[in-house]
Amino acid sequence: MTERRPVTLITGASAGIGAALARTFARNGHELMLVARREQRLHELADEIVALGHRRPHCQPVDLVRHDAVEQVAAAMARFGLEPEIVVNNAGFGLLGPAATLGRDEQLAMVDVNVRALTGLSLAFVGALERRRGGILNVASVAAFLPGPNMAVYYATKAYVLSFSEALHWELRGRVRVTVLCPGPVPTEFQARAGFAGNPNPDLLTQSADQVAEAGYRALQQGRRRVVPGVANRVTTAIMRFLPRRLLLDSVGRYNRKRYGSIERNRSGDRDPAV
Numbered sequence: 001m002t003e004r005r006p007v008t009l010i011t012g013a014s015a016g017i018g019a020a021l022a023r024t025f026a027r028n029g030h031e032l033m034l035v036a037r038r039e040q041r042l043h044e045l046a047d048e049i050v051a052l053g054h055r056r057p058h059c060q061p062v063d064l065v066r067h068d069a070v071e072q073v074a075a076a077m078a079r080f081g082l083e084p085e086i087v088v089n090n091a092g093f094g095l096l097g098p099a100a101t102l103g104r105d106e107q108l109a110m111v112d113v114n115v116r117a118l119t120g121l122s123l124a125f126v127g128a129l130e131r132r133r134g135g136i137l138n139v140a141s142v143a144a145f146l147p148g149p150n151m152a153v154y155y156a157t158k159a160y161v162l163s164f165s166e167a168l169h170w171e172l173r174g175r176v177r178v179t180v181l182c183p184g185p186v187p188t189e190f191q192a193r194a195g196f197a198g199n200p201n202p203d204l205l206t207q208s209a210d211q212v213a214e215a216g217y218r219a220l221q222q223g224r225r226r227v228v229p230g231v232a233n234r235v236t237t238a239i240m241r242f243l244p245r246r247l248l249l250d251s252v253g254r255y256n257r258k259r260y261g262s263i264e265r266n267r268s269g270d271r272d273p274a275v
């Protein structure tokens with residue numbers, strides 16, 4: 001049997017932080033397999049990476065909402081003769097608004113991508129990761145440290161990613177590196193997808209996708225449990241630990257309410273008013 005080639009698998013590589021992570025891993029000599037729904041975008045990124053003198057990444061369109069997404073990724077890997085030495089679970093999205101008025105199906109799809117697919121892909125390749133002395137980089141958020149009224153399901157998915165990844169770091173220590181990356185605000189397509197009105201995030205907290213990708217890459221190489229990129233974000237998350245929960249709920253709820261501002265959206269199409 002021919003030996004499979006080791007690659008870094010990156011989900012959500014068609015935009016934002018995922019594309020920046022792909023460039024960072026490629027620059028550091030890793031062969032890549034890129035996953036997202038928009039195949040054309042993946043190929044454009046692959047062309048860009050080749051033009052920079054790196055190996056052509058493998059591209060596989062997969063919708064991570066699908067419950068057979070992990071099997072689809074594994075089958076594509078086998079077809080290409082690859083196996084992961086690093087898994088980067090970056091794909092994810094958020095939705096702004098009160099949970100009871102946002103569409104239920106859309107919020108459950110968020111749980112499928114942010115939680116279900118991330119968990120499946122973290123566990124599916126542990127054998128290969130162990131053999132390759134590789135790692136897992138899971139993308140959470142500073143939102144993981146807080147309850148998030150007006151974006152409740154998103155914050156809860158990120159709290160799960162933080163908790164799960166830290167526990168996995170402990171369970172797999174000495175065998176597989178597991179790092180959780182918790183960025184603050186990063187200008188990407190995330191804001192438009194979530195329904196933000198503009199970008200009211202304080203400049204002090206905002207970082208570029210490249211800065212976040214670099215911080216995540218370095219932390220994984222160093223075998224760190226978690227990384228919050230940017231001094232201001234680290235200070236903010238440290239202070240939050242000492243604040244009463246009720247105060248946090250009030251301030252996050254008001255902050256998120258301001259973010260959707262005057263935008264009127266109706267995502268409640270799939271909501272049953274009787275429930």
Ligand SMILES: NC(=O)c1ccc[n+]([C@@H]2O[C@H](COP(=O)([O-])OP(=O)(O)OC[C@H]3O[C@@H](n4cnc5c(N)ncnc54)[C@H](OP(=O)(O)O)[C@@H]3O)[C@@H](O)[C@H]2O)c1
Binds near residue numbers: 011036064139
């Ligand atoms: N931007 C921020 O302020 C911020 C802050 C903290 C954490 N994060 C986290 O960082 C990660 C990347 O976000 P980003 O800011 O780079 O957002 P982005 O620019 O919107 O990119 C999101 C990526 O996820 C992919 N994705 C979404 N739904 C998918 C699905 N059903 N199946 C497969 N791929 C899917 C998208 O690809 P396709 O649409 O092509 O499928 C895209 O490549 C997310 O987990 C996000 O929660 C972002």
